[in-house]
Structure formats: structure tokens, C-alpha cells
Amino acid sequence: MKNIIEINSCHFSYPNTDTPTLDLAPLHVRENEHIFLNGKSGSGKSTFLNILCGVLEPQKSDISILQTDITQLSASQKDRFRADNFGIIFQQFNLLPYLSVSQNIVLPCAFSKQKALHVSVQESEILKLMDALELPAHLLHKQAMHLSVGEQQRVALARALIGSPRIIIADEPTSALDDESKQSFMRHLFSQTKAQNSTLIFVSHDKTLATHFDKVYDFSSLNRVLS
């Protein structure tokens, strides 16, 4: 199987600081793999995710994602690359509060032609995803700000999944959820990424979620600055 993400080295320090924030040990992620990154806050994982998504530029690195050396891309190419190949979910406040559920879900298609091409009929794709994630259809035109946190995270998941991006990045997506919603969220996350053949990078400090993942990494041991 091909390596989807290949990090051989990565050095990053924020401007005006003496100490580096990141010095990564090599990390290879294969296609369709589900990776669990365990890390405390302050371990540099936000920085790592920003670099992975092409928002921050490392000072020295050897990173290739989908056979592309992302450090060689221009800023706008990086934006397009992220739009085309990534689906991202955060801990909380993933949605634009003033847009409806359906407007939030299809938003990635506005920024990525590739995703838009994957979705033949937007309306039916939205309904399909909502159905798969057990989101009732009557929420379709409801404003995102009126949803419960559990519903919001599932809508965010639907948005990350639309257009079948190759890589799904989830950064503490369940930390604001109660136990029951957490379980159902994880179930949906696994079944949908499998169905779409997407690679999953899951970042969390909650080790109880680590079961079912193909590989589990401790981020503080990946980051040489900390060890």
C-alpha cells in the first residue's frame, strides 16, 4: 500500500522565539489507515496540524502528502490542495452559525472543484450523509446555531466527508460530547471513512478512544523537542 502521508523531517519554530516548537521523528501513514495521535495540550500538535494542512510553513522539512511536496506549493496552491484533499473537524464551533445545516455541509464544494465533481446531486448527497449520520431530515434548513452540540459535530462530520476527500483530520472532535454521543460519533466516523476509503488522522488526549485504530502514536514521543 502507498504512503499517503510521508514525513521524514519537520522543523518548526514560531517567529521571535528561540526554542523550536516542532522537530518531528519520521511518520508514515498508509492509504486507508486510521491513525490515533495521543497528545497533551502544548505538545505542538496544533502546530503539526497547521503544517499538515499547509497553513503554517516549517523552516526545514521533508513532507510529502499524496506524492506532493507541499512545501513547494504556493500559498494559494496549498489552499486549493487542502480544499481538495482534506476533510477537517475540530473540537467545537465547527459550523458557521448563520448558515443552515445544508449550507454548512455543501460549503466545501464551493472551495474545491474536485469535491464538487464528486458530488453529482448536492441535495441527495446531503440527505444521504445526514441519513447515514442519523441526522433527522427536518434539520436540513435549520440554522447551525440552533443545533445541539452532538448534532453540530455530526453536521461537521458530514461536511468533512462530503466530496470524499482522501484525508480526514479530526482534532479532539468528541471532547465536548457526552459519553453516548461520543460512542455514536466514533461509530459514524469509522463507518463513513471506511465507506469512502479515506485515511483518518485522529488527535485526542482520550486514550479510551484509541482502540479500533490501526496505529496509535504518542505525540510527545514523535516530537523530539519534548523528549
Next chain:
Amino acid sequence: MKTLWLLTTKSIINRRVAFTLSLISIAISVVLLLGIDRITKATKTHFLNTINQTDLIAAAPEGSLDVLLNLVFHLGEPLKEIPYSSYQEISKFDEVAWAFPLSVGDSFKNYDAIATTNEYFRHYKYGFANSLSFSKGGNFKEFYDVILGSEVAEKLHLSLHDTIHLSHSANAHTHANRDFHICGILKPTHTPNDKTVFFQLKADEAIHLEWQSGNFVDMHLTSAQLEKMKIEPKHISGIYIGLKSPFSLLHVSEKIEHLQDAHLKAIIPAKALSQLTFLLKNMQELLSLIAAIVFVAALFGMLATMLATLNDRRREIAILRMLGASVGTIFLLFALESFIIVTSGIVLGNIALTLLILFNNLILNQAVEIGLFPDIYELSMLGGMLILAIIASFLPALKSYKNSLLDGLIVKI
């Protein structure tokens, strides 16, 4: 672009209270800025047309502003009197189409009283060649008839056939026993005529005849008897003159200045009026300056609200960045939002101004008709406001652009 539009409009709707307030403050400043310009222009036009189609005014040799103020606006120190015979001579000039005499200096309850003839109401023109017209009654008929300007009648609650008493100069005794009867009331003109009481020149002379050595002797003469006496004034204040052809203006002025037995000067009222407009100009500039400051304040108000909400919107920006929006798109999004606020403020201000002017012109039926449409100067002013607004809108856009570079995808608030 469609998405940009959707995001902007939805975001504005989401912040509708702040949006509406910014919008209204900009609209108000537009109404002020354009309204002041529109009103001062209308006032200026109206002022310049206080008197129209009177080619010359002959009076004692004083400065033309003095003559104008005295004989048109009834203000200032009284002029030296001129002989009535000069009027008779001038009206016989070949070039003169019409001429009528008038005498100022009497008053009625703080309103000026002008002694003249029926010719005044036929030849006095104002605005765009409007004639004076009567709302009630008509010209002088009886010897002691009086005609009131609209404001005099309204403020003093006088109506047709009422009796009044005139006094010579504002603080002197009234000619208490001489009754004048109101024979006509003029329609409003928004000229000094509204504040004027008119009576016959010969009546002016007759009153003074009846006053002998400080005592009033009512000779109980009827109008017909008085007419028979052919009373003629000896002195008047000035003469309004209309010419057959404007080309004889200088020639006639010269003839007037060289009249025998009198020392006269002729002024051109239109020229004197335009000299007075510098008074308006300073006022207009001051008001426009205030309006411009109000507009800048409104812009700052909008910037303040936009910058205040910027912190709350960092998550929103991170989400858009996460979905692949470039920093340029973020910049555009914010620039578009403030652009929409300002343009709709300007449009709203224009609509409000047009409605206000329509209300003034149609409902209030003011004589000063204000222009409905912006002229080139105002359009360039609107253009300037728009450019200023676009520049101002770059500020929140630039700030959010910088935020998005710093925050990346993960916002820690």
C-alpha cells in the same frame, strides 16, 4: 463568488442590529451632506430671484447694496429721498416699458409699510418670473386701502375688510384716527413681500396733510373727494424700472444719473443680489464641513462595530480557512461586507432625501422648490464617499487577514 455573496449576506443578516445602526448613521450623514448642498443651492437660486425682471432701481446715490437692502429687503438706514418729479420724467423715457415709485419708512406693528401704486403688483416678479398674486381680494380701489403680505395677515390674524392703523417709522405714534381697510392679501412668496404692508403712495401724502402741526384733523373726505384733490407726493424713496430692451441698460442708467433737478443713481438689482450671495457661501461651506465630519464619524462608527466583532469572528475565519478559503478570500469577505453597508447606507440616504424633498415640494408646498436629483458636484461627492468607504473597509479586512495568518486553523480563545 456566489459563496462569497451568500456568506456576506448571511453574516450581515446575522448581525442585523449592528448593521442597521451603521446603515442608518451613514444614511443620515448622506442626507445631511446632500441635503445641505441641495437646500443651499435652492436657497441661493431663490435668493438670487428675490426680484426678477426689474432691470433698474433708481434712488439716491448710495452704494448699490444699500439701495438693494433698503428698497427690496426693507433693511438698513433709510435712504435720502428723491423728488417725485424724477419718477414722472423717467416713466416718460422711450426705453422704459414700465416704472413705479415707492416710498419706505412707515411701519405697521413691526412690519414694514411700503407706499406704492397698483403697478407694484403688476410688475414685481420673483422666482422664475412669478407674479405676485392675491389669495384674497385684489388691487387698491379705495383711497385708504391696504394690501397685506401673507405672513402679516397670518401672524396678526387679519382678514379682508379689517381696519388697521399705520405709523410713521417703527417707534413713532400711529396715525391713530386714520382707518385703513384691507383690500387684498398676497399669497406666500418667500420674499420680503410676505412681511410687508402696502398702501397707496397718495394716501401716504394725504395722511401727512391731515396732520397739521401735530394734531390730527379728520376732514371726513370720501375717496372720490380725495381723488379729485389729485394729491401727489413730493418725495419718494426709489423707482423700480422695467426696460423694453436689456441692451439699453447702460444708456438708461446714464440718462438717470444725468437728470436735471435731482441727484440720482440707478442700480442693477440682479448684480447687487449676486454680490450678497457671498453671505450664503460662507454658511454653505460651514454646513457642508459639518456634514462631512458627520459622514466621517459615521464611517468610524461602522469601523468600530466591525473591528469589535472581529475577535468573535476569528473562529468563523478559521473554519473558512480550513475549508480551503485563501487569505485573499477572507480579505474580500470583510471588504465586501463593509462595502455593502456603506453603499446601502448611501442608497438609503438618497431615497430618504428624495422622499423628504418630495414631502417639502408637494405636501408643504413651499415656494422654495428643492432639486430632486443630484448634480455633477453631488455625484462626485457620492463617488468620493464611496472611495473613502472602500478605503475604510480595508481596515477590518486587513485585520482579519492578519488574524487568519496568525491563528491558522486552530483558534485559541
